[in-house]
Amino acid sequence: MALLVPTFAAAQPARVVVARSDSPAATFCARPGNGNVFTVLPDKADLFAGDMIVSLPGGTLSSKSGAITLKSLADFNAKSSLPILETALSLAESNEADLDLTLDRGRVDITNTKASGSATVRVRFWGESWKIVLDSPQSRVAVELCGRWMAGSRFKPAEPDSDPKKLPCPAASLVFLVLNGSASVNVGTTSLGMKAPPGPAELVWNSLLGVRLQAQKLEKVPEWADRDTVLSADGKKVAAACEKFRMARAADPAKALDTFLTSSDPVELRVALVALGTLDDVDRLGKTLVAKTAEEWDYGITVLRHWLGHCPGQDQRLYKMLTSRGGYTANEAQVIMQLLFGFSPEDAAAPETYEVLIDYLAHEKPGIRNLAVWHLARLVPQAKSIPFKPGGTAEDVEEWLAAWKKLIPGGQLPPADQKRVEFHHERR
Numbered sequence: 001m002a003l004l005v006p007t008f009a010a011a012q013p014a015r016v017v018v019a020r021s022d023s024p025a026a027t028f029c030a031r032p033g034n035g036n037v038f039t040v041l042p043d044k045a046d047l048f049a050g051d052m053i054v055s056l057p058g059g060t061l062s063s064k065s066g067a068i069t070l071k072s073l074a075d076f077n078a079k080s081s082l083p084i085l086e087t088a089l090s091l092a093e094s095n096e097a098d099l100d101l102t103l104d105r106g107r108v109d110i111t112n113t114k115a116s117g118s119a120t121v122r123v124r125f126w127g128e129s130w131k132i133v134l135d136s137p138q139s140r141v142a143v144e145l146c147g148r149w150m151a152g153s154r155f156k157p158a159e160p161d162s163d164p165k166k167l168p169c170p171a172a173s174l175v176f177l178v179l180n181g182s183a184s185v186n187v188g189t190t191s192l193g194m195k196a197p198p199g200p201a202e203l204v205w206n207s208l209l210g211v212r213l214q215a216q217k218l219e220k221v222p223e224w225a226d227r228d229t230v231l232s233a234d235g236k237k238v239a240a241a242c243e244k245f246r247m248a249r250a251a252d253p254a255k256a257l258d259t260f261l262t263s264s265d266p267v268e269l270r271v272a273l274v275a276l277g278t279l280d281d282v283d284r285l286g287k288t289l290v291a292k293t294a295e296e297w298d299y300g301i302t303v304l305r306h307w308l309g310h311c312p313g314q315d316q317r318l319y320k321m322l323t324s325r326g327g328y329t330a331n332e333a334q335v336i337m338q339l340l341f342g343f344s345p346e347d348a349a350a351p352e353t354y355e356v357l358i359d360y361l362a363h364e365k366p367g368i369r370n371l372a373v374w375h376l377a378r379l380v381p382q383a384k385s386i387p388f389k390p391g392g393t394a395e396d397v398e399e400w401l402a403a404w405k406k407l408i409p410g411g412q413l414p415p416a417d418q419k420r421v422e423f424h425h426e427r428r
Contacts, residue, residue, distance in 0.1 A: 018091045019047040022060040026250035029054050029279065038279050040253045047091060054088045054278045056246050067098035067119040071109045076235035079224035082146040082173055085306050086278040097122040105310055107144040109179065112137050126172045126207055131186035139181030142225050147172040147309035152344025155337035158316050169312035176203040177225055187211055197221050241267045266295045273300050277307040282321055289367035297390040301374050305340055332365055339371040348379055351411050358404045362397060380414045382407060
């Protein structure tokens with residue numbers, strides 16, 4: 001479990017400084033490459049090679065040379081095709097690039113801030129290594145990366161002698177956009193020239209198919225990537241909650257997290273739950289499976305599913321946590337993992353899926369009951385007519401079970417005009 005230490009980081013001369021924070025205190029947290037503790041960073045903090053750096057939306061850093069500015073951004077209006085919740089990255093010392101970046105997840109905008117000439121960035125992700133040359137000052141690109149388990153994936157515990165590289169893993173998707181000016185991208189032995197809209201501005205990659213070595217022409221910058229897009233009312237609430245959390249975390253990190261986790265404001269609660277996933281606090285995040293409030297339970301499951309897609313091996317890590325200290329047997333933990341993976345369209349078209357989910361409503365473990373309802377509510381819109389409380393009593397369980405069996409009798413599907421397929425990428 002990763003912890004959030006309620007102190008600001010101290011400089012460590014033995015390590016190599018490769019960038020500097022340009023953001024207020026508590027915008028960034030960092031964890032040494034060989035450590036498991038995240039530390040809240042002060043304003044203007046040095047950023048070290050090899051550290052895992054996580055950022056609140058708006059976090060800005062400059063390369064040591066000053067040639068590159070990188071900014072972490074969020075899709076507050078929920079317009080992006082990828083469900084980005086947070087940004088995490090690490091930096092490396094480099095002799096051939098102005099900034100050497102490994103993007104773990106999230107969205108970053110990268111700008112050439114030289115007075116003249118081109119600037120070079122090495123972007124690494126999921127075994128890929130792209131060289132990006134920003135042709136002139138103020139040339140700007142966006143890189144957005146997200147990993148998720150495909151709906152319908154099947155969980156299987158790893159054998160003790162299993163090769164981690166051969167185990168099933170989540171799928172990752174990346175979008176690369178030129179937002180201003182022009183840039184060239186070296187993918188393997190191929191170099192692509194790209195320009196901001198209207199021009200060949202977009203390149204898409206995923207871990208299953210790789211990249212199509214042809215930039216897609218866009219007439220304008222997509223709304224999700226346009227910094228000048230006016231925030232919706234909901235977007236403004238999320239942005240305000242993130243800034244409020246930053247300020248509270250700058251004063252007292254541990255208290256800020258506890259305060260937001262118990263907040264009656266659902267937006268503040270969501271910010272805290274995302275923070276748990278960002279800071280790798282899987283034990284505390286896993287407890288949302290048996291949360292007592294509907295808001296924490298519902299969004300906590302979304303964040304936990306997102307956490308599973310951070311990188312290969314997260315599924316096995318959560319499974320071990322559930323069986324070693326979560327109070328679940330091996331069989332129960334496998335059920336939870338499978339429910340977290342979700343269902344494919346084929347699963348949603350099978351009566352057996354609904355029979356199993358309804359049967360799980362009577363399971364003795366609240367975590368399994370809660371996950372079953374979470375899926376039923378997404379597969380069958382009529383679920384809204386069946387009230388549910390994550391911490392319901394035995395009488396509540398009997399009532400829910402009877403209502404669901406009446407709605408979907410054994411061996412049948414939900415009414416054809418009501419059933420819907422659960423999408424792989426949930427939104428907020």
